[in-house]
Amino acid sequence: MAEEKKKRLVMIASKGSMDMAYIPLIVGSTAAAMEMEVAIFFTFYGLDIINKHKYKNLGVAPLANPAAPMPVPNIMGVLPGMTMMATAMMKSWMGKQNVASIPEMVKMCQDVGVRFIGCQMTMDVMGIKKEDLIDGVEIGGAATMLDFAAESDISFLV
Amino acid sequence: MSATPDKTLDCKGLSCPEPVLKTKMTINTMKSGEILEMVATDPGSANDIPAWARRTGNEIVESKQEGGVWTFLIKKS
Secondary structure (H helix, E strand, O other), X not given: OOOOOOOEEEEEEOOOOHHHHHHHHHHHHHHHHXXXXXXXXXXXXXXXXXXXXXXXXXXXXXXXXXXXXXXXXHHHHHOOOHHHHHHHHHHXXXXXXXXXXHHHHHHHHHHOXXXXXXXXXXXXXXXXXXXXXXXXXXXXXXXXXXXXXXXXXXXXXX | OOOOOOEEEEEOOOOOOHHHHHHHHHHHOXXXXXXXXXXXXXXXXXXXXXXXXXXXXXXXXXEEEEOOEEEEEEEOO
């Protein structure tokens, strides 16, 4: 409740596909709306979720994903254009349910005060600069994340 | 309805997590004791809005469902 110490949630976002991007953004924005303190630590491919050159175009790969939205056998996922097709189908499902886009979800997270931390080391490894990320992202390492996580009530990896 | 809402929020057609986010943002603009009427068509709202209210200390004064439309009267704490 409001008068107690705030609950705290930390998530590590390590995947950059569209479905895996929604999870920390939906859970994070909702937790903040429920008056929890929330941080998302973006590492490896998870950095794409807050990369302003990429976050509008996250995809869904059907290859090695038997649950992917594809009308053809999964092995066909190796063919050119299949990732684009699966992505288009997923986007169409999301649109039919009127689910907010990834950039809209990122904005909503920031509006409700979700803290975004970009992993310095993986940014260096992958050649991503702070300017490539959306505004309002802090840059830090494992210690920054753990300092917040040590006092957290809920934590998980996506 | 037993209480007169001070404000109404239409979340019809929106999916999770937007009804909860918009409810929170609207409640933030209101005064303690005021009543928000929130209307949604997302079936998840049936459980999500009460869960949100429990966690934030706001009170659901009344809730009803009619033909796939959920209406909540929420009193700001």
